Amino acid sequence: MKVQSLYSTVDVHVAGEAFRIIQVPPLVRYQSLKELYERLPDTFKKERELLLNEPRGFAGLTGCLVLPPIDPRADASVLFFTHTESQPVHYGGAAAVITALLEGGFLSPRVSSQYQLETVSGLIGLSAAMKEGEVVSVQLESGPCRIIEKVSGCAPAFSLIESEGVYALLSKEEAAVEMDLAELTEWKKWGQKTLQMISGQWEVDGVIVLDESEASNGKIKSITFRKDGMIVRSPGFDATAACCAFLLAENKMSSSQTLVNESIFGSLIEAWPGEETEEGHRCKLSSRGFITGTHTAILDPTDPLPSGFLLK
The missing domain is CATH 3.10.310.10 (Diaminopimelate Epimerase; Chain A, domain 1)
Structure with a gap:
């Protein structure tokens, strides 16, 4: 050799x-x-x-x-x-x-x-x-995150969240697919279709799907698609910060609440609100390598x- x-x-x-x-x-x-x-x-x-x-x-x-x-x-x-x-x-x-x-x-x-x-x-x-x-x-601590636009009147409806990138954040109900690893094939199909639709009209760095059904108990689930269609292999630090900023802006979590974001693979990132500025909400994030x-x-x-x- x-x-x-x-x-x-x-x-x-x-x-x-x-x-x-x-x-x-x-x-x-x-x-x-x-x-x-x-x-x-x-x-x-x-x-x-x-x-x-x-x-x-x-x-x-x-x-x-x-x-x-x-x-x-x-x-x-x-x-x-x-x-x-x-x-x-x-x-x-x-x-x-x-x-x-x-x-x-x-x-x-x-x-x-x-x-x-x-x-x-x-x-x-x-x-x-x-x-x-x-x-x-x-x-x-993340940089500031904020909602820059709410897009309705189309399917699926979503919010544009600006953090280190710009993400389209959708509710799980818009996807109609369970947040489970067994549904990975369906998620891939849904992600490719949705990314193609959204990126055709808005310039985004990815799509985040949020299950907030347990947000009042400090638990959420999310799945993030990069703009190349790949699924992020974790809840994602940037995606978790975006979810945190969205829930804060929608008054669905308090400024003193700790949030645990779980991926469909079962991995976790912990988050809690940081400083609020004119540019948006910062988020403190914790995990382990x-x-x-x-x-x-x-x-x-x-x-x-x-x-x-x-x-x-």
């Missing part, structure tokens, strides 16, 4: 959503994190395809490029990317990165449990509680699939 390229990675899942963290990225000169972010799709095209595409990756995998910090207040800089684009912020990815840095010994634990990651959109503050060398809880493996990805120059492939 000949080796053309070699990369070390750490895989972490947060509430079921998988992240691949590149430990030793290629050496590239850059003046700012924003510059590197803008160059990422072209400069790291080979790495993105090699590490995220099948047969080494899969369609639901998100990449995290961890770098030394530029901002002196930060513990590390991080860029997030999917198979097709870069993402300014990914809260689940931030939880995955801080878990890998602390449990892997790349970052020394602090008594305060407070850390900061630098992103293109600014610093993300995290609280990472550790016990016997493991990160047992990661908490962070688990390291699932460390890998050395190799590209053999004779490999007939150097760019990989994706089956959706």
Whole structure:
């Protein structure tokens, strides 16, 4: 076997959503994190395809490029990317990165449990509680979320929620499919059809379906479809913040209430209201990451699939 390229990675899942963290990225000169972010799709095209595409990756995998910090207040800089684009912020990815840095010994634990990651959109503050060398809880606060439009008079009716992205949030009743893993095939069909309909008229980053029947008891269920049609493999940090902001705006939860969002896979993200600003409601979020493996990805120059492939 000949080796053309070699990369070390750490895989972490947060509430079921998988992240691949590149430990030793290629050496590239850059003046700012924003510059590197803008160059990422072209400069790291080979790495993105090699590490995220099948047969080494899969369609639901998100990449995290961890770098030394530029901002002196930060513990590390991080860029997030999917198979097709870069993402300014990914809260689940931030939880995955801080878990890998602390449990892997790349970052020394602090008594305060407070850390900061630098992103293109600014610093993300995290609280990472550790016990016997493991990160047992990661908490962070989302950016402001707000309802920007209510769309009725069509099927399905939905609300447009602005958070880190813009999501169409629908009630489960609009889907007429049970929030159960056994209905996954039906959800895929429904999601593709609904995304096609909504994205034809509104520019959205995804669709969130919310089951709020137990919201008064502090429990909700949700399922989130990315704009490429993939189902997010967790309740989703951004989606949970959007659900929290929606329920607050509709007076369906109190400002002192804790909310647990469950995915159809049974994974959980805990949320409670944070600061309310003119831009919308912030939401505090909590979950936990688990390291699932460390890998050395190799590209053999004779490999007939150097760019990989994706089956959706």
